[in-house]
Amino acid sequence: MFLCFVFIILLFHYFLGDALQEKHYLHFKFTALSKASTLPEFSAEAVADGRQIFHYNNKEKSWVRSSLTEDDSEAPVNPPDSRGWFIYQMKTLSNCADSECSELHVLQRITGCELEKLPDGTVKSLTVFDEYGFDGEDFIVFNSDALQWIDKNPKAEETKMKWDRQTERNEFLQHYLKTCMHWISTFNNSRKTPPDVRVFAVKAPGDQHKLLLSCLATGFYPRDVEMYIRVYRIKIKDQTSSGIRPNADGSFQLRSSVEIDRNHKEFYDCFVIHSSLTEPASVEWAGNGADCETESHWALKAVLITVSILVLVVICYCISRRKRSSGQSSGYGDQTGREMRAEPCPSHKAPPDVRVFAVKAPGDQHKLLLSCLATGFYPRDVEMYIRVYRIKIKDQTSSGIRPNADGSFQLRSSVEIDRNHKEFYDCFVIHSSLTEPASVEWGKYHQKLIFD
Incomplete structure (x- = not known):
């Protein structure tokens, strides 16, 4: 009995410690297309902990700061290699360096660093990487310790031999990745925002005898959190989760839900573990029907x-x-009259922040669940869908338009695709805040971002 008790305590501390770990990353992402009709030939951005901190402006042909915070001020400004160099590599691999390409080819690159810290501040892991993908397949990666390239595809053997001989460039990449490591080691230590936790219930769709009990945590930072609904302080199995989603202000949100009996007599609460909290938080649900909408x-x-x-x-x-009939015209009366006149409401339009990502499809190891998330947009009406080779895919699942805590909205669309796909996918968004429809690309090469 005593050993069981010790095991439970150790297990609790294991999960608690995992949730309290700090995880930070800085990713530079590059994409070049051989045939760019509606999409730009080159696109690139730097993303830190889910926030775009700067991106490449093709009109100005320079890098532009995006949502820069105080913690981002020391971030590496000039990414390795230029726009022209990257496009040249794409055309070389596509065998169309001196002429226009007749077929669509895609070269992608992701480089950067990632950090994990234990609750006491000890560094658990610190990694750097520089990886390339071509036409949706892994291509070549850089070993910064050995200053050599590792081919991940038979097509990359010639590129490996060529790049291994470029010793000065390899030394520069090694130095750049060390700069990234230094920055990420001190990144965002000062910013921690606790979650705002709400527990509520609505009538379960399709079953009048059930309630859908939900726990929503929003506004928290950093991203990593553990949250679940409990009954009598015991975690309920088979909860559905929205997954951690970004808010427009750079914070994050998470929702967990479970169906319960409408005439329940049990005690429910929402249990949350986050690094901003000195101890786990528990928010009770009264269950008296007052918040059952x-x-x-x-x-x-x-x-x-x-x-x-x-x-x-x-x-x-x-x-x-x-x-008006009494003829009163005091200063106070004039002011009230001015206040009562109807003034047109200022237009409030916020463009969507669009992310495309994939996870393993539940129940099928040969499939990926490709999702497109648009959040932070206003007004509510939006049209969004996933395309393959710019053609809308049928039978997509949608979350429906949902409100964010700051008054904006979000929408997620998903579709299952083959894990070994070679197609070109993008997310197409139409919203009144945009001067033209937005397209955000995704390729198999992005999988590093989702399976870590």
Whole structure:
């Protein structure tokens, strides 16, 4: 019995310690296309912990700062290798260096560094990488310790021999990656934001005898968090999770849900572990039905709000008529009249932050679940779907448009694809805040970002 108790304590500390670990990364991502009709020939960005800190502007032909914070001020500014060098490599591999390419070829690169720290500040792991993908397949990677390239594809053997002889460039890449390691080691130590946790329930779709109990944690930073719903302090199995999603302000959110009996008598709470908290947080759900937003509640609220607005309009109209008929014109009355005049609401338009990523498809090791997430956009209406070779894919699953904590909205679309695909996928978004539709690319090469 005592050994079981010790095992449970050790297991708890293991999961607690894992959730309290700090994980940071800086990624430079490059893409070049041999045939660029609607998409740019070259695109690149630097992303730190899910935030784009700068990107390449093709019009100005230079790198532009994006959402730079105080913690990003020492980030490496000039990425390794130029736009022209990268496009030249793409055309060389595509066998169309001196002429226009007749077929679509894609060269992608991801380079950067990643850090994991234990709760006491000890560095658990610090890694650097520089990897290339060509036409959706792994191509070649850089070993910064040995100053040599490792071919991941038979097509890369010639490139490996050529790049191994470029000793000065390899030494420069090694120095650049060391600079990245130094920066990531001190990155964002000062920023920690605790989660805002809410527990609520709605009527379960398709079953009037069930409630869908949900726990929403939002606004937290850094990204890593552990959260689940418990009954009598015991974790419930088979919970559905939204996955950790970015908010428009650089923080993150996570939702977990589970179906429970409508006439339950159990005690439920939401348990959250995050590095910003000195101890795990527990938020109880009363379960008295006060926060169960059923259709009848919404209908009643709508009626009450409508009646209240009508009463307020009538009162204001009567006051205005009385003042005009009595001829009162004091300074106070003039000011009130100015305040009561209807002013047009300023236009509020926020463009979507679009991410494309993939995870292993549940239940099928030969499939990937490719997803497109657009968040932070306003107003609500948006059109978004995943395309293959710029053709809309049928039978996509959608989360539906959902609200964010800051008043903006988010939408996720997903589709299963073959794990060994060679197709070109992108996410196509149309929104009133954009001057033209946006397209965000994805290739198999991005898998490093999702399987770590």
